[in-house]
Amino acid sequence: MDSLLDLQAELIHLRDGAMALERQLEPEIRRCSEQYQSSARNLVHYLSVRQGDIRPLQHRLSRFGLSSLSAMEPYTLAHLNAVINLLQSITGRRCETPQAPVDYLSGPQLLRQQRRRLLGELPPSVKVGAEAGAAAGTEASVMVTMPSQAAAEPQLVADLLASGMNVMRINCAHDDASAWRAMARHLRSAVENGASPARIQVDLAGPKLRTGPMQSSGRLLKLKPRRDLYGLVLEPCRVWLHAEADARLPAGLH
Structure with a gap:
């Protein structure tokens, strides 16, 4: 029971983080066209959940036969609510359930509509094979x-x-x-x-968008030969590569 309570608390923490990010980005969300605001809120919730590594949590959820949160993109908050509500019925610990912007029906429908608006209708050659996926909102x-x-x-x-x-x-x-x-x-x-x-x-050509900030890898080691005032090489630079960090270097090597 303690493990289930821990899982419930972690999921509530994830959900609280998603709601906090939505409140933080509310001005940006309201700048979206009204027809896209539900999708924008769902995207914000998903980004919040995926800011950290949830794989350990997913593994623990699977051990108890619960959803591993692996396919919640079309309805992130609704999916979190469903798993938390299930745990509530087991643990008896109740909490307030926030209203989700999309659910298991409207989420996939919106995804299909937005996909078709952006990318066009599927060609006949692939439409038949995509019908099963379309039922789950996953047209490709x-x-x-x-x-x-x-x-x-x-x-x-x-x-x-x-x-x-x-x-x-x-x-x-x-x-x-x-x-x-x-x-x-x-x-x-x-x-x-x-x-x-x-x-x-x-x-367009230009800087590429990244999924997150580039982390500094520290200063690189720069090696160069010894030169005179005219730039002529007086002595080549020699480097000794060894698998063990504490290996003793031969004289004159770096």
Whole structure:
């Protein structure tokens, strides 16, 4: 019973953290269009839960036959509420249940709607195979990054569309504007000739977004030969690599 109480307390702590982050980001959430605010709140809850490593908690939940929180993306708070409520019925320890922005029905529905709005309808070649996944809100789109030769080979683009591509990704860190226009032109031409429609995503060149702050690895060891005032090498730099840290270095080596 103590272990179940501990699990309940940890889940409540996770949920409290999700609600606290929602309150912190409330001004940003309200800037979203009203039709996206429920999804934005759900995303904030999920990001809060995933800020730490919950694998030990997931393992302990599984030991008791409880949900391991491994598939809660479409309805994070509702899923936490469900597991906590189940534990409440076992432990008898009650707590207030916050209102979830999406539930097990509306969450997957919103996910499908937003996916289709952003990425377009699934092409017929993959729609049948995705029907089972669609019931769980997990339709999959196929995005293909265009290689350089796609600018000169319209048949390559047509073949990709026929194989199920429904998002063409053009990476502007490569090639040039004329090549990018040619890729888009080949796609539109293929669609005009009967291929399934596809969206075009253009990634601009520049700094890349990261999942979190880059941690400093400390100063690197810099080795260089000894030079004279004119930059001429007087003595090469020699390095001794050894598996053991306490190995004695030969004279003159670093």
